[in-house]
Amino acid sequence: MARVCLVRPPFFKLYGIEKVHFPLSIGYLASYLERGGHEVSFVDGEVFDYGLYEGILYKGIINAALFYADPYFIERKFNVVGKVMEDPRHRVWDTLIGRIAAARPDVVGISCYTINMTAVNIISERIKSEIGDIPVVLGGIHPTALPAETLEQVRAADFAVMGEGEVTLLDLVNDIGDGKRTGLHIAGVVERGSADFKPRELITDLDSIPFPKRDFYDKSNYIFGAPLLTSRGCPFSCTFCASHLMWGRKVRNRSVRNVIEELKVLAGKFDAGRIRILDDTFVLNKPWIMEFCAELKASGLKLSFNCSGRINTVDEDLFRVLSDSGFDSIAFGIESGSDRIVKSINKNIDLSRVVDVIKTANRYGFDTTSFYMTGHPGETAEDIRKSADLFIRSMSKRGELSMLVPYPKTDAGERAVKQGFEFRVGDAYKMQHARNRVLFNMTQMPDAAFLAEHKRFERIIMRRNYMTLFKKMAKMAVRFITGRLK
Ligand code: B12
Ligand code: SF4
Secondary structure, rough: OOOEEEEEOOHHHHOOOOOOOOOHHHHHHHHHHHHOOOOOEEOOOOOOOOOOOOOOHOOOHHHHHHHOOOOOHHHHOHHHHHHHOOOOOOHHHHHHHHHHHHHHOEEEEOOOOOHHHHHHHHHHHHHHHOOOOEEEEEEHHHHHHHHHHHHHOOOOOOOEEOOOHHHHHHHHHHHHHHHOOOOOOOOOOOEEOOOOOOOOOOOOOHHHHOOOOOOOEEEEEEHOOOEOOOOOOOOOOOOOOOOHHHHOOOOOOOOOHHHHHHHHHHHOOOOOOEEEEEOHHHHHHHHHHHHHHHHHHHHHOOOOEEEEOHHHHOEEEEEHHHHHEEEEEEEEEEEEEOHHHHOOOOOOOOOHHHHHHHHHHHHHOOOEEEEEEEOOOOHHHHHHHHHHHHHHHHOEEEEEEEOOOOOOHHHHHHHHHOOOOOOHHHHHEEEEEEOOOOOOOOOOOOOOHHHHOOOOOOOHHHHHHHHHHHHHHHHHHHHHHHHHHO
């Protein structure tokens, strides 16, 4: 038996956002390791109060409302993140290292998105210099994309795990527990300087994975609603997306029965009333959804849900069934209102359907969110204006706007590398989607013009978000007052 401490580096917390999702990655890895006989602790960098922000904006309902309307408000106003990331002795890192040390781990595993890599480097260094020479394992999408480079740049890390982590991490921890400190023969594990690597097969039967462990911290530390995954993988090939590096392009579904069993646990043991489905594209498999909604009804569970949609795979029939089953919020990746750009990024959606689909979803009472991006290769000011125009016409109740980030080993990332972009861990935290400056420009516009167009579109989206928020609050107030008068 080994003691494994899993770590999620802080990210949103540093931007003044009080609560985020519980991470399913950690939940799945933890339950798998526990089933394999190991003891697991979790140090979640998103739950501690580092005292970075004071005041009413950063707490409770006002913070949640701000997150809903303008998630990167604080990022745009302050430079707290830069100060934390450029100071390895900052109290944020003291807090995390103290927590990891208190868990007295035999192995530390750190979950890594690309944007986390500056933090991952600091945490790994400090583990080795202050806690001791315990094996540090990096896993998640970034080491999956760039395993050798990750070990090269994060000198204090011992192993990079590529791909789906459950089986690989258990094999590695078993080895470390047996006193072998080499992961060389384990599929999915990369060691520094070694060319000897065997890929790990994806898990064929998702029902064979135990439900994620969720009881490390009180649920009040997290955003309202329990995250849930009903499938892994997405068949599409959007050029900016990294999902296929982890899951491939074949979708694996859990069985409806297995998902309903987990929902029973969530509603019972965890008293969850709201479920956030985090699948890449939930609405792909209509027969599966129909069966799921029927079984949900038969189960008697009373839950509300949100999920991701896709313009080309939804119809009125689906909205009706989902709405009858408690789904009240759906998000669509549109990315651009320009046919030329949508084609060039391989988004594979029919823009002429957007207005109709979103209006239909609105009619069925869905809270609709549309995701757009700027900064697509070859984009012009006119393209961005087309996006803004489509957003306005579609009547999406909410929008989120990102500037393209060229993630490693995506098509966009490879294109950026060819044009001179270089990934460095010290700069990783700057690879943020909402920015006041241009990180890497692949558009046809000069930086200043691109930024101005982005800001213009951003203002349009924020106005709509605040308006929707205002309407929601007014409705709640009316309900509260009429309830009191009865
Ligand atoms: C839901 C989601 C979110 C949610 C919740 C995230 C969370 N932390 O729970 C929200 C909306 C908050 C979010 C935010 C962001 N996200 Co996101 N998100 C996703 C999504 C759709 C699913 C993630 C998920 O829960 N998967 C299910 C779990 C089980 O899988 P997993 O996390 O990958 O974990 C497995 C493996 O990675 C591995 N593993 C993970 N950690 C570790 C650790 C060790 C030690 C080991 C051995 C293995 C291991 O094993 C796990 C089990 O198999 C993915 C796309 C995708 N399909 O992967 C994008 C994705 C991960 N997100 C992405 C991005 C860019 C972001 C943001 C940076 C966006 C931003 N705002 O700037 C932030 C960063 C958040 C952060 N650092 O915490 C990118 C990452 C690209 C990259 N190279 O970094 C992805 C791939 C989408 C894309 N655009 O391509 N995200
Ligand atoms: S549809 Fe979504 S998850 Fe699938 S490739 Fe495109 S962006 Fe990635």
